Amino acid sequence: MKILIVSCVDDNFGDNLIRICFEKLMYTALKNSGMDHEKVELAKMPHKAIDRDLIISSDILFFAGGGLFGINYMNNYKFVEEIIRTADENGVPVVLSSIGANNMGVNSENEHLLNELLARKCFRAVSVRENPDMFRRYAGDADFEIVQVCDPAVWSKYVYHSHLKKLNRPSKRFVGINTVRGGLFGDNDKPWKLVDEMNYMNEMRKKLEEDGIDYAFYTNGSFLDNNSLLYFAKEYEIINNIVRP
Numbered sequence: 001m002k003i004l005i006v007s008c009v010d011d012n013f014g015d016n017l018i019r020i021c022f023e024k025l026m027y028t029a030l031k032n033s034g035m036d037h038e039k040v041e042l043a044k045m046p047h048k049a050i051d052r053d054l055i056i057s058s059d060i061l062f063f064a065g066g067g068l069f070g071i072n073y074m075n076n077y078k079f080v081e082e083i084i085r086t087a088d089e090n091g092v093p094v095v096l097s098s099i100g101a102n103n104m105g106v107n108s109e110n111e112h113l114l115n116e117l118l119a120r121k122c123f124r125a126v127s128v129r130e131n132p133d134m135f136r137r138y139a140g141d142a143d144f145e146i147v148q149v150c151d152p153a154v155w156s157k158y159v160y161h162s163h164l165k166k167l168n169r170p171s172k173r174f175v176g177i178n179t180v181r182g183g184l185f186g187d188n189d190k191p192w193k194l195v196d197e198m199n200y201m202n203e204m205r206k207k208l209e210e211d212g213i214d215y216a217f218y219t220n221g222s223f224l225d226n227n228s229l230l231y232f233a234k235e236y237e238i239i240n241n242i243v244r245p
Contacts, residue, residue, distance in 0.1 A: 002041045004058035006083060008066045008076070009046035013221040014153065015066055019044070021152040022064035022097065024159045047079045055083065056090045065098035065129065065152045069114065081117055088122040098129040098149050114138040175208055175215040177201060179232060181224040198232045205238075217243050
């Protein structure tokens with residue numbers, strides 16, 4: 001049996017973490033079901049590197065989570081639509097697991113695209129990480145149930161448990177402050193600019209220092225996020241040992 005896992009692969013570690021955790025959960029589910037997981041092939045495909053032959057040769061296809069259904073600046077939808085259409089036309093069952101739309105770009109002008117997509121006969125199960133009522137509206141009279149579940153990355157503590165045990169944990173409270181690119185808020189219709197984000201992080205830093213709490217600024221690995229953090233560190237003279245791009 002070949003199970004194809006489709007996920008987002010990029011320089012954002014959070015997206016990659018979703019796939020890693022999903023894969024571990026899949027192995028656990030196969031083991032708990034009594035299925036001989038050694039006879040199951042788990043194939044992987046980035047959603048923007050479509051391999052038609054791989055899709056057609058699979059027995060079932062799982063989307064491993066993430067905001068892939070957003071019709072937005074990330075342009076994920078057209079890739080998702082092609083993958084699902086290929087699976088549907090070739091009789092490959094599809095499961096959507098902890099999928100999100102991120103509330104971005106979905107409106108009366110384009111939500112019919114999601115209606116048409118979820119009307120495909122290939123779907124066997126659908127779970128979402130956010131807005132289940134919105135997805136139920138898109139699905140209409142589809143014969144599968146839509147349930148809400150947590151993001152696969154929530155299980156990262158257990159996936160990386162053996163690694164965490166080896167770390168030297170701080171002796172007192174420690175806060176990590178995630179930094180994102182300045183344009184992210186505007187892309188998501190939020191009236192925040194980079195200067196607003198930097199002022200907010202600087203006020204947070206002052207508060208933590210007043211309360212005697214150690215902290216560090218970090219990013220998810222994205223090139224643009226890293227640049228924003230380095231710019232913030234320069235503008236506010238943040239010492240290097242608390243900046244971790």
